[in-house]
Amino acid sequence: MFRVPFLVALTLCVAFGGGIAVSISALKASTGFGSIRLGPWIAYPNAQTADTDPYAKAHRARAGRLLYGKAEGMRFTAETDDTGRLLSGACRYDIVGNTPPARFWTLFATDSADRPLTASETLPVALNAWSVLREADTSFVIHVAPDAQxxxxxxxxxxxxxxxxxxxxxxxxxxxxxxxxxxxxxxxARGCGHA
Known part of the structure; x- marks a missing residue:
């Protein structure tokens, strides 16, 4: 007597639960389609436009973040170094070169959930176009490390x-x-641990 309603309820729970789990994992996995990759740097230039795909719109709504308009700016992220190894806080890295032409730029580190990393109030956790020291040819070297550089x-x-x-x-x-x-x-990469 209760077998059929029980099976229907179980099927609905599995279907809705599975659908919700898959949707949440899809939103966490990507900002959307249409990425460009420049070495280890990845950007989604269409993520902020009206022409973006539904996954990017849902990702933006879930994050609750206001993104830049297409003509206002572009956000690049890097999770690996130039050799493809994942970035680790136990290692030291050098960011060498120049940024593409821009009126202003910022650089900071985040965790895997896209929350900015914070050290103490006295340590530099972000750099920008006005605070970076440059070489004579306008290039720069930024040391990313746990100890002072x-x-x-x-x-x-x-x-x-x-x-x-x-x-x-x-x-x-x-x-x-x-x-x-x-x-x-x-x-x-310049080495890991105390090397």
Whole structure:
């Protein structure tokens, strides 16, 4: 007597539960389609536009974050160095080169849930176009390390995986297909642990 209603209820629970779990994992997995990859740096130039795919719209709504308009800026993230190894807070890295042309840029580190990493109030957890020290040819070297470094230092003190976020604001190539031709700074590993 109760067998059929029980099986129907069980089927509905599995279907709804499975559908919700798959939807949440899809939203966590990606910002959407249409990414561009420049070395280890990845950007989603269409994620902020009206033409974006439904996954990117849902990701944006779930995160509750206001994104830049296509002509305002572009956000690049890197989870690996130039050799493809995942970034780890137990290692030291050098970010070498130049940013693409932009009126202003920022660089900081986040955890895997996209929350900015915080050290103490006295350590540099972010750099920008106005605070970075440059070489004579306008290039820069930014040291990403848990211990103090000379010149440009980005402190990542937690020994776990992290990602780098480079945001270009008011970049002339943000609203064109020329983003694929940009040259991004290189991320080079300098050793892990006390090496």
């Amino acid at each position: 000379a010149d440009n230092w980005l402190a990542v003190t937690e020994p776990r995986r992290f990602r780098l976020v480079l945001t270009l604001l008011d970049a002339p190539t943000a609203n064109s297909s020329g983003a694929i031709e940009l040259v991004m700074p290189k991320i080079t």
